[in-house]
Amino acid sequence: MTKFKIKGQSGTVEQVITLSADTPEQALEDAKKYFPERMHGQLSVFSADSEYRKLLRKNGYPEHLLDRMGDEECEGECEAAGIL
Numbered sequence: 001m002t003k004f005k006i007k008g009q010s011g012t013v014e015q016v017i018t019l020s021a022d023t024p025e026q027a028l029e030d031a032k033k034y035f036p037e038r039m040h041g042q043l044s045v046f047s048a049d050s051e052y053r054k055l056l057r058k059n060g061y062p063e064h065l066l067d068r069m070g071d072e073e074c075e076g077e078c079e080a081a082g083i084l
Helices: 024-031 037-042 051-058 071-081
Strands: 002-010 013-021 044-045
Touching: 002 024, 002 037, 002 051, 037 051, 044 071, 051 071
Parallel strands: none
Antiparallel strands: 002 013, 002 044
16 A cells, blocks of 8 residues: 545645555545535545655755645656756
C-alpha cells in the first residue's frame, strides 16, 4: 500500500489527511468519510512520498509547506529551485 495525502478546501478552510491505499482513486473514496459532503468536489489526492516531495524534504523544505503542495507543484518547485 502507498501513503496518499488528501487535501480538502472550502473557502478559507483547508484540511489535509494521510491515508494508505492501493490506488489514488481508492484513497480519494476512503477520504470522503472524513470530509463533509460539501467538500467532496474539492478533494485532491497526491502521493505522500513522491520522488519530488522527498527531494524537497531533503533540501530543507518545511513539512507544512509540503502538505499544501500537490505532486505537480513539487515537481515544478524542484525544477525552479534547480534541485533536479
